[in-house]
Amino acid sequence: MIKSILDNSENYQPGLSIDCVIFGFHDNQLKVLLIKVPHNEQWSLPGGFIPINEDIDTAAVTVLNERTGVEGVFLRQFSTFGKIKRNENHFDNELLEYLNINPEQGKWLTRRFVTIGYYALVDFSKIFPNPINPHEIVEWIDHKEVPNLILDHREILDKALDTLRVELNLMPIGYNLLPEKFTIPELQKLYETILDKKLDRRNFLRKITNIGILKKLDEKKSNVAHKAPNLYSFDKEKYDEVLKNGLNQGW
Amino acid sequence: MIKSILDNSENYQPGLSIDCVIFGFHDNQLKVLLIKVPHNEQWSLPGGFIPINEDIDTAAVTVLNERTGVEGVFLRQFSTFGKIKRNENHFDNELLEYLNINPEQGKWLTRRFVTIGYYALVDFSKIFPNPINPHEIVEWIDHKEVPNLILDHREILDKALDTLRVELNLMPIGYNLLPEKFTIPELQKLYETILDKKLDRRNFLRKITNIGILKKLDEKKSNVAHKAPNLYSFDKEKYDEVLKNGLNQGW
DNA sequence: GCTTAATGTGTTATTATGACGCAATGTACT
DNA sequence: AGTACATTGCGTCATAATAACACATTAAGC
Numbered sequence: 001m002i003k004s005i006l007d008n009s010e011n012y013q014p015g016l017s018i019d020c021v022i023f024g025f026h027d028n029q030l031k032v033l034l035i036k037v038p039h040n041e042q043w044s045l046p047g048g049f050i051p052i053n054e055d056i057d058t059a060a061v062t063v064l065n066e067r068t069g070v071e072g073v074f075l076r077q078f079s080t081f082g083k084i085k086r087n088e089n090h091f092d093n094e095l096l097e098y099l100n101i102n103p104e105q106g107k108w109l110t111r112r113f114v115t116i117g118y119y120a121l122v123d124f125s126k127i128f129p130n131p132i133n134p135h136e137i138v139e140w141i142d143h144k145e146v147p148n149l150i151l152d153h154r155e156i157l158d159k160a161l162d163t164l165r166v167e168l169n170l171m172p173i174g175y176n177l178l179p180e181k182f183t184i185p186e187l188q189k190l191y192e193t194i195l196d197k198k199l200d201r202r203n204f205l206r207k208i209t210n211i212g213i214l215k216k217l218d219e220k221k222s223n224v225a226h227k228a229p230n231l232y233s234f235d236k237e238k239y240d241e242v243l244k245n246g247l248n249q250g251w
Numbered sequence: 252m253i254k255s256i257l258d259n260s261e262n263y264q265p266g267l268s269i270d271c272v273i274f275g276f277h278d279n280q281l282k283v284l285l286i287k288v289p290h291n292e293q294w295s296l297p298g299g300f301i302p303i304n305e306d307i308d309t310a311a312v313t314v315l316n317e318r319t320g321v322e323g324v325f326l327r328q329f330s331t332f333g334k335i336k337r338n339e340n341h342f343d344n345e346l347l348e349y350l351n352i353n354p355e356q357g358k359w360l361t362r363r364f365v366t367i368g369y370y371a372l373v374d375f376s377k378i379f380p381n382p383i384n385p386h387e388i389v390e391w392i393d394h395k396e397v398p399n400l401i402l403d404h405r406e407i408l409d410k411a412l413d414t415l416r417v418e419l420n421l422m423p424i425g426y427n428l429l430p431e432k433f434t435i436p437e438l439q440k441l442y443e444t445i446l447d448k449k450l451d452r453r454n455f456l457r458k459i460t461n462i463g464i465l466k467k468l469d470e471k472k473s474n475v476a477h478k479a480p481n482l483y484s485f486d487k488e489k490y491d492e493v494l495k496n497g498l499n500q501g502w
Numbered sequence: 503g504c505t506t507a508a509t510g511t512g513t514t515a516t517t518a519t520g521a522c523g524c525a526a527t528g529t530a531c532t
Numbered sequence: 533a534g535t536a537c538a539t540t541g542c543g544t545c546a547t548a549a550t551a552a553c554a555c556a557t558t559a560a561g562c
Contacts (some may be wrong), residue, residue: 014265016365051362056333080331080367082307083387114267116331116365166421169501185509195502202511203551207502210549226508227558250420250499251446429531436540453542461518477539478527503562510557518549529541532533 019047021160024124031140040134074121074176078163084116119160121176183229261288270298271413275375289386325372325427329414333365370411372427434480
């Protein structure tokens with residue numbers, strides 16, 4: 001795959017890449033989709049290059065879609081990373097040899113790269129991690145247990161999470177991360193996980209329902225220990241309205 | 252100047268540029284620093300290219316410093332713009348000829364460019380707009396009277412202002428836009444101008460002083476019509492603390 | 503049936519916000 | 533000099549939002 005890019009390197013934007021931080025929520029954990037390449041056993045964010053005839057946003061959608069098989073999800077550019085040395089020594093001779101790339105072609109890869117960071121919020125249950133080649137490992141990893149990542153991917157991931165924390169105050173987010181039907185405690189866990197902070201049950205309920213984006217369903221969650229919680233779904237129309245207008249006006 | 256870049260184009264990151272939206276505040280107006288190139292009488296944002304051996308943030312500081320002569324001001328990356336056609340037909344043959352660039356060299360310029368947007372908040376009174384070459388016009392223009400801009404610079408400007416509006420709710424900003432000593436009504440005008448919205452005098456005073464970043468000086472503004480307002484300055488220490496921790500916690 | 507752990511629904515005190523009133527100050531005009 | 537006027541400084545009050553907490557309800561598991 002990287003071979004085919006190098007064979008047509010004039011069709012890709014040079015020195016520029018995209019990296020996606022794909023968030024999912026499962027078992028009360030915030031998960032991140034990571035990729036392990038077989039060569040050096042190192043984990044990385046799913047990323048890709050930018051076709052010369054594609055908008056960067058479109059290229060990001062492509063990366064996301066290739067890796068998860070989902071379309072039409074929440075995807076947002078959050079920052080661009082361009083320290084000089086961020087990919088210095090990344091593609092060394094050993095790796096180029098392993099990838100069966102000759103040094104001349106390899107030049108396209110070994111130059112200095114700037115990367116545009118996108119983060120995605122996806123419904124964990126609808127995602128099927130999809131290795132592009134059979135030697136690759138694609139896996140959901142709890143964000144608290146993310147191992148060492150290549151390059152500055154840890155910095156990119158941290159910044160994505162910071163952005164998400166800020167945006168939590170500006171817009172609703174659950175629609176993209178939860179299944180269609182969910183309970184208030186589940187939604188609260190999502191918030192608590194992202195913010196890394198306990199919230200009061202009762203105050204959370206009041207605040208979240210006051211936003212006016214929830215529909216209480218005439219249905220309870222089944223097969224649960226203890227009292228069965230009510231199921232809710234988002235009122236998509238109102239949700240989108242709030243998403244557009246923002247939450248806290250502040251001034 | 253652009254000639255010297257092309258003569259050393261291998262020393263610059265290809266297909267990637269920086270554009271700065273430089274905000275200042277004067278006469279109760281939010282001003283933007285714009286540049287008019289003599290060739291086609293069109294206005295543009297001050298921008299530049301990225302030396303291959305400079306961090307993108309450093310390159311942005313350079314652009315800002317070249318244009319305004321200021322250092323150490325508030326500068327923040329806010330978005331990266333990468334629509335395919337954003338610079339299509341920008342450097343046409345006519346312009347290349349005008350700039351005395353041969354077509355072969357011009358190829359570096361005519362390719363597809365992605366640009367990283369930065370916005371700066373500067374103290375209007377400390378800025379001396381600085382044309383890089385004598386044919387260039389550098390001017391502060393009221394953001395409400397910005398003329399047509401080249402490329403997608405209007406979109407970049409709008410996005411910068413949107414970002415500024417949001418950040419107003421997350422952090423204090425006056426320190427970078429006002430002179431050392433200022434009055435509360437001046438600060439309020441700044442907020443009103445950015446938000447494009449009237450605020451109540453008395454409520455504004457209460458809210459802004461509650462943040463705890465203002466120092467009331469034992470001095471009144473002189474030479475003003477009507478009652479002389481008190482002068483204030485920022486308590487830099489507390490200001491930086493709030494800047495770091497954020498304003499509204501939300502959740 | 504009793505315990506346990508979770509959910510649903512309150513209440514109350516405190517704080518923040520929005521909408522005002524009114525006196526004080528200094529300019530401009532007669 | 534006296535008065536009108538615009539602007540500042542300081543305060544009030546009703547309402548809304550928030551934090552902290554109490555208690556009843558539900559279902560599972562022993």
